[in-house]
Amino acid sequence: MSVVATFEIGYLRILDEEGHLLETIPDFARDPKTLLTLYRYMILTRRFDAKAVALQRTGQMGTFPSSLGQEAFSVGIGHAIHKEDVFCPYYRDHGAMFLRGVKLSEVLAFWGGDERGSHYTRDKEDFPISIPIATQMLHAAGVAYAIKLRKQKRAVLTACGDGATSKSDFSQAINAAGTWHLPLVLVVNNNQWAISLPRDKQSAAKTLAQKAIAGGFRGLQVDGNDVIAVRHAVAEALDRARDGEGPSLIEAISYRLCDHTTADDASRYVNKEDLKEAWRHEPIIRLRNYLIHQDFITEQYDEEIQQACDHEVEEAVEEYLNTEPQKPESMFDYLYAKLPKTLTEQRNEVMGV
Amino acid sequence: MSEITIAEALNQALNHEMAIDENVVVMGEDVGVNGGVFRITKGLQERYGAERVMDTPLSETMISGMSIGMAAQGLKPVAEFQFMGFIYPGFDQIISHASRLRNRTRGRLTCPVVYRAPYGSGIHAPEHHSESTEALFAHIPGLRVVIPSSPARAYGLLLASIRDPDPVVFLEPKRLYRMMKQDVPDNGEALPLDQCFVLREGKDVTLVTWGAMIHETRQAAETLEAEGIEAEVIDVATIKPLDIETILKSVQKTGRCVVIHEAARTCGVGAEIVAQISEKGLMDLLAPMQRVTGYDTIMPYNKLEKHYMPSVGRILLAVKTVMEYV
Ligand SMILES: Cc1ncc(C[n+]2csc(CCOP(=O)(O)OP(=O)(O)O)c2C)c(N)n1
Ligand SMILES: [Mg+2]
Numbered sequence: 001m002s003v004v005a006t007f008e009i010g011y012l013r014i015l016d017e018e019g020h021l022l023e024t025i026p027d028f029a030r031d032p033k034t035l036l037t038l039y040r041y042m043i044l045t046r047r048f049d050a051k052a053v054a055l056q057r058t059g060q061m062g063t064f065p066s067s068l069g070q071e072a073f074s075v076g077i078g079h080a081i082h083k084e085d086v087f088c089p090y091y092r093d094h095g096a097m098f099l100r101g102v103k104l105s106e107v108l109a110f111w112g113g114d115e116r117g118s119h120y121t122r123d124k125e126d127f128p129i130s131i132p133i134a135t136q137m138l139h140a141a142g143v144a145y146a147i148k149l150r151k152q153k154r155a156v157l158t159a160c161g162d163g164a165t166s167k168s169d170f171s172q173a174i175n176a177a178g179t180w181h182l183p184l185v186l187v188v189n190n191n192q193w194a195i196s197l198p199r200d201k202q203s204a205a206k207t208l209a210q211k212a213i214a215g216g217f218r219g220l221q222v223d224g225n226d227v228i229a230v231r232h233a234v235a236e237a238l239d240r241a242r243d244g245e246g247p248s249l250i251e252a253i254s255y256r257l258c259d260h261t262t263a264d265d266a267s268r269y270v271n272k273e274d275l276k277e278a279w280r281h282e283p284i285i286r287l288r289n290y291l292i293h294q295d296f297i298t299e300q301y302d303e304e305i306q307q308a309c310d311h312e313v314e315e316a317v318e319e320y321l322n323t324e325p326q327k328p329e330s331m332f333d334y335l336y337a338k339l340p341k342t343l344t345e346q347r348n349e350v351m352g353v
Numbered sequence: 354m355s356e357i358t359i360a361e362a363l364n365q366a367l368n369h370e371m372a373i374d375e376n377v378v379v380m381g382e383d384v385g386v387n388g389g390v391f392r393i394t395k396g397l398q399e400r401y402g403a404e405r406v407m408d409t410p411l412s413e414t415m416i417s418g419m420s421i422g423m424a425a426q427g428l429k430p431v432a433e434f435q436f437m438g439f440i441y442p443g444f445d446q447i448i449s450h451a452s453r454l455r456n457r458t459r460g461r462l463t464c465p466v467v468y469r470a471p472y473g474s475g476i477h478a479p480e481h482h483s484e485s486t487e488a489l490f491a492h493i494p495g496l497r498v499v500i501p502s503s504p505a506r507a508y509g510l511l512l513a514s515i516r517d518p519d520p521v522v523f524l525e526p527k528r529l530y531r532m533m534k535q536d537v538p539d540n541g542e543a544l545p546l547d548q549c550f551v552l553r554e555g556k557d558v559t560l561v562t563w564g565a566m567i568h569e570t571r572q573a574a575e576t577l578e579a580e581g582i583e584a585e586v587i588d589v590a591t592i593k594p595l596d597i598e599t600i601l602k603s604v605q606k607t608g609r610c611v612v613i614h615e616a617a618r619t620c621g622v623g624a625e626i627v628a629q630i631s632e633k634g635l636m637d638l639l640a641p642m643q644r645v646t647g648y649d650t651i652m653p654y655n656k657l658e659k660h661y662m663p664s665v666g667r668i669l670l671a672v673k674t675v676m677e678y679v
Pocket of ligand 2: 192
């Protein structure tokens with residue numbers, strides 16, 4: 001028998017846990033300002049998360065999915081994408097959404113049960129958070145098709161979790177991306193868990209990145225706790241997409257250091273020792289170590305960043321808590337461009353007229 | 354002027370819109386080179402190119418999912434499912450996203466997609482090729498469900514559906530594709546959505562139906578005429594949102610109503626029509642309303658198909674029942 005196809009999956013890691021360089025630093029990361037932006041958004045995401053969980057625990061918000069431990073993924077991809085590109089996120093991408101201009105208060109509104117949270121005052125084309133797993137990846141493929149049809153030099157980025165790679169929407173997005181050579185980058189936040197199901201029970205494939213091979217394009221892994229590696233690999237993939245070099249699939253290896261959502265209790269299925277070990281690899285300390293080695297940050301400046309982030313979160317919470325709820329009849333007002341006359345009766349009923 | 358079939362009228366409408374609006378794209382399995390298994394998209398790829406008339410890989414999930422991203426970018430995809438019985442892999446995206454995108458984003462993103470599918474029985478194909486599950490879609494807020502039953506309405510309603518800014522499920526009675534011909538000028542004039550069509554006026558009984566059942570219903574109306582009973586025939590055409598006013602007006606006049614549909618009876622669209630008439634027009638009724646429908650069974654294979662389908666005989670029987678009340 002002869003060999004008709006072989007493949008390799010690369011793994012990129014630039015910073016180790018102590019914040020030492022393992023590879024040459026990519027150009028973008030030579031600028032301390034850029035690194036501080038990444039750092040700041042990771043802190044913001046973590047502070048925001050903690051606050052959102054607290055709001056839920058005190059009955060002031062609905063179910064919320066934290067991204068504790070996965071900030072490098074979210075912020076790395078959010079920083080890599082260009083303004084004119086389109087982002088189709090999943091529900092654990094808050095850091096990326098903030099970088100896209102989505103307001104913290106909008107994210108709170110969304111999880112607090114207000115549709116206006118997806119109206120996005122500052123972002124007109126990105127998709128809203130999609131709750132049915134992996135479905136957003138096909139929307140992204142459709143956006144990418146439209147962009148390609150119109151010969152625009154833009155790319156589309158879409159994200160999902162490791163569990164999502166089992167869904168047909170994921171395989172079909174891969175299939176579409178390859179078939180039409182779409183300007184699409186698919187990124188997987190492999191946080192090792194899909195609620196209680198560990199990664200090895202999701203698929204026997206050695207990597208999730210290799211699922212791209214079935215679609216006829218490149219797949220690679222990055223250390224998802226290394227924001228420089230994530231940012232670098234995703235930006236490069238997006239550049240390729242914009243330049244007509246086709247799609248990429250990037251699997252970022254991370255760990256979910258939190259419950260799946262506020263409705264979950266991960267202690268039922270996560271081994272304590274594993275969790276402790278995972279904390280050793282978490283993404284924020286590692287970047288901080290690097291920033292300190294490089295003299296890009298002082299204790300005092302670090303403190304200032306933390307405080308500024310807390311302040312921003314507080315302001316958003318204020319805004320969220322002080323927003324008037326929508327009028328009940330608003331449930332009719334965005335159903336169709338123009339409300340069919342058969343529905344006016346029901347709308348009037350809600351209004352009590 | 355030459356007369357055309359429903360299949361040709363649909364093709365004419367697609368061609369018309371593709372010519373005047375470059376945002377209109379056609380997508381589906383075998384719709385390009387092959388022109389679709391029913392040839393509804395015949396010649397379009399030659400005229401508008403493979404990028405606007407897309408032969409997709411064999412995945413309904415992909416078709417419905419991608420159409421949403423394309424629509425959010427301002428394209429107007431007309432997506433074909435080969436048969437209604439094969440929509441289900443794409444159902445999730447239609448229900449979970451296409452119907453909700455406008456509402457979810459408070460109007461920021463919209464989803465002007467037309468999901469076309471041939472539906473209903475009568476072509477002696479294998480299992481899953483004869484489904485009439487329009488009620489599944491009619492139940493979903495945010496969708497429109499449109500069913501033409503003549504070449505002129507196929508043309509006008511498809512134009513309207515493509516121009517509509519929201520998702521439309523457009524179901525084509527495949528038994529009628531080539532059954533009748535009509536003169537349909539290619540004038541780009543759309544018909545109103547959300548409106549029933551009174552196909553025949555009468556004062557004694559209202560027959561409400563849609564899709565291929567128009568055929569049997571009209572035959573029944575002719576037989577009734579010979580017996581001195583004047584039946585009013587209403588083609589619902591857009592089953593969601595339902596134009597109940599036109600139906601109520603008719604029932605007010607006739608006092609008797611029979612609803613005819615191919616789909617299974619329980620929770621069929623007929624149940625909704627009958628319910629709304631009892632809510633709003635009960636006092637106009639002279640007799641209990643009747644439904645003539647497919648049975649609550651799995652659609653039988655074609656050897657038994659004729660026993661499942663509402664026949665002219667079954668319609669006449671139902672009319673006889675309602676006429677017995679004086
Ligand atoms: C289609 C669908 N099935 C089930 C769920 C319920 N659910 C929500 S999150 C989740 C696990 C997803 O895991 P993964 O893709 O790894 O993402 P993670 O939450 O770990 O980031 C499940 C099963 C859902 N939202 N959608
Ligand atoms: Mg996961």
